[in-house]
Amino acid sequence: MRPAGRDDTDSLYFTYPRFAAPPPDAARQGHHQVIVAGAGPIGMTTALTLAGEGVPVLLLDRKDTFNDGSRAICIARSSFHILERIGALSPFLDKALGWTTGRSFFRGRQILEFHMPDSPDEKFRPMYNLQQQYIEDYLWQAVAAHPLIETRWQTEVIGVSDLSHGVALGLRDPGGDYTLTADWLLAADGARSPIRAMRGLRLAGENYEGRYVIADVQMDHDYPTIRRALFDPACRPGGTVLIHRQPDNIWRIDYQLQEGETAEAATQEATVRASVAAVLDEIGHKGPWDLEWWSVYSANTLALDDYRDGPVFFVGDSAHIVPIFGVRGLNNGLADAQNIGWKLGWVLTGRAGQALLDSYTPERRGATLDVFANATKSTRFMTPPTRGWQILRDAALSLALQREWAGQLANPRQMQPYSYADSPATLTDVHGGVSGPVPGTVLPSAALTGGGFLTDRLGRGFTLLCFGQAPGLTDTPDLATLALDPADHAATVLGATAGSAWLIRPDLHIAARWHEMPSAASVQAAMDHVTARQDIRT
Template sequence: MSRPFKPYPFSARHYAGEVPSLVDGHDPVTRAVAIVGGGPVGMTLALALARQGVRSVLIEADDGVCTGSRAICISRRSLEIFKRLGVVGAFLQKGLPWTGGRSFYRDAEVFRFTMHHDDEQSLPPMINLAQYQIEQLLLDEVERHADLIEVRWQTRVTGIEQLPEGGATLALRTGATNDIAWRMRADWVVACDGGRSTIRDALGLQLTGTTYEGRYVIVDIELDSARATERLAYFDPPSNPGSTVLVHKQPDNVWRIDYQLRDDEDPEAAVQPENVMPRVQSVLDSMGETGAWSPIWITVYKANALTLERYRHGSVLFAGDAAHLVPIFGVRGANSGIDDADNLGWKLGCVVNGIASPRLLDSYSDERVFAARENLSYGMKSTEFMAPPSFAFDLMRTAVLGLAQRHAAVRPLINPRQTHAIAYVQSPLNEAAGDAAGHADAFRQGPAPGTVLPECRLLKRPDDGASVAIHLTDLLGPCFTALRFGADAAQDGAWQELQRTLAEQGIPFNAVTLVMGDMPDAGSSYVADQTGRLHEMLDARPRTVYLIRPDGHVLARWRDGSAAATQRALSATLTI
């Protein structure tokens, strides 16, 4: 139910549908990984696999990047993932950063929030960027990895058959009219094909959870305005009585306006231009925006809070909207899917490269189902406030909004609960690595296993050359990373031997030495925590070791760490 008007200020590339050389209608080459769906999740996964040297094929039904108004907010966590994939620079150059927002009840401001952001951060807490731009930036990077990532445009999946010996065969149709039918075999298939997943339906799987009756009209407009980038929410505004309105600024003078429909409004009629234009104009009038504007896109959105029970089914894995549907409030949709791809990418890469048991992929399901339920919990709370599902919820919201201007204690109830990194507190990997680590002295604070590392400014001291100011996330790549606290020359040999052993086994690994203050006379490279902030945040002292997974989550930590303990933890993780 979408109607485009003025084109987006964006020129998309279009690609022909082509098939490989076939033998009796089959692609004779068995692919290691077939990714169904070339949106942000599918492309992020392909790039994560490419960073480990794993080939994949992206199967996309369209002839280019998406159109219309979809995801627009990219979180700091997603930017950290893009940083490890080497694409974050383009996102920061194009996106509009923001740190908070304001909420209004009728004509009064009742709440203002600010997301965590200080001088230690290397990335903004959020940027606004339209999904077609997100996809284009990822596609640019995909095309730079053409040796490892193959894209099959205008290709639809019509069926899938899992094979007794492992792997699956995909039935495909390619071309603008789906006129070429063929089949492809893959060792692993990842369904990133969205909320109407063909793969999910073909396997007879169903999402479970809650569907909300409330609907929002989503309108993209072109408007030249110098207004700052922030999240704006209007409850029962004079311009649209009884409605809730959300406003986001995007690059290229595009603005997104979402407004709630009343229960008695017909969604078909609601997207008619004669009904949309006056309501948008009234919103802009109330904001004091007097410039000329043009409509670009109109659609209707309905909130869902749904998930599969498991994300691995034999040789088929699910990610993004194919695995879960999260309400837009709190911007968890695309961001949670990108996190899925990051989690699955390193694990599937390890399995394909033969350095991990396929059982490692079960931990992907365990961790990301847990994360989905956390996201759904937060998303449902936000949805119940933004679009009250019953008279009781509506009454509660009206009371909170009415009191918020004069009573600060109730204002947190208006908080949109923006997306944040989920800690895998019950991950089987925590248990496996913990058993291998043995029992260490208790940490008073710091990120426990399963938690994402915090950010911190540091100073890198190479063997030769000038020192370089960096951040902690700059030390993380598509590999396991050991953070060694304190320079201990007696242990250097053991760590160097571990590095060689893991390299021979094909296990991506890097060890980094961090010291408090500075050591100008040190003979080898290290990273200086000049202020001691990182030591404090991680409750670290000399000989402390943190072992970090390729997705930036802590795998294990030791008060008195060693190369041997690190090796045991890695072995337990990869053979879980």
């Protein structure tokens, strides 16, 4: 919502582009390998990942511009690695505000200051704040420049039906209705996914009672880029307020609605202005400010049972809805996009068997359930679902005024990459007790002795990372070898010794490891297993 007199895209700081409908000569019949529905952050990342694997993509969106409002604003370190892999990183680094610290307050007194893990071995900061308009803008720059991606704005999916091989999509644009066919459809069309409804699928899970208004204000405020959480503040008795700094002097303020306060009443402009003014008075801001945008949300943990329905894959919010606490929504969706993007890309270019696609749901739904487990703890603390939870939460906060350890209960437990240890696209670890990261986990970041970072030296496909004399493998676009000196600093970070080796997937997850240098045949067998080319032979 915008203040009176301004439309949905009349921003104080961002100029929304307007994208034309497809021209009259755009093909209104034909077949595509992959169609991606939804040109938000998840859809564009999916398209860029596929195109990076050499797969042409048709990207559709029913709107004529980006999503209105700042919406998702926190980008995790793991997502910056994804942005780097798809070639979209540079503008994000230039604009986003990195941060490591959060502070929590109870009735005006600080009870916690947490610091997310960070070190010189990390190429990126743990978290960055950037408005969703910029996220979409920067991804769009990469999409528009890619020769393998065709984008059709103002194009709505109005029907989906299965074919013997693939799907038929009914489409509508200002020029009329038409049909295209595709081998695969990737639905990245958001939490209210029309495609999910067309397939007769429903999200299942829990809805939480607590609702929040999110309001963006523009003001010159000198507080650093530190996440602030206010519990039971004078401005919102019994409630919770979150405050984040964003670029362009924009500040995100999330505040919990009080019992009996309806969303309709709370989102009236006069009410929002009065509520924001009370928060700003609470944090000591006396200067001018202007209201940019606001909305309302509730915390939910909802997901599909299966992220695949025949030739249709669901990606991001079309597959799951997670609470914002711990900034998991956007980041979880970006990991979905990378996961299905590289796998489908490898299948379509003949580098993997179709069984590789069977690992998408167990890996990414597993990640979602892990998010639910952690986010539920945060949600119950931030938004107590019952009077009993409220009493327990406030008792813990009161204790935190005298006991430092109790303040950790207010830690939001920021998102961490999920381990695919049980995935069919990961080899079972047979080296228990050996030091170093295990299969399924993300490769740790490490600074190299000679400069740069470990991830800078990885190949575009799989990489065999080894310490010492590498096996006799010929580098290909599918598999590169990175041999490092066992004395390199990276060996210390990974707990590596001479002969240690790891097979790294395109998404930086570890597929296999060896505590003694593997033979070329062993590495190839591992590759065959992970990419479903054939059963691994032992």
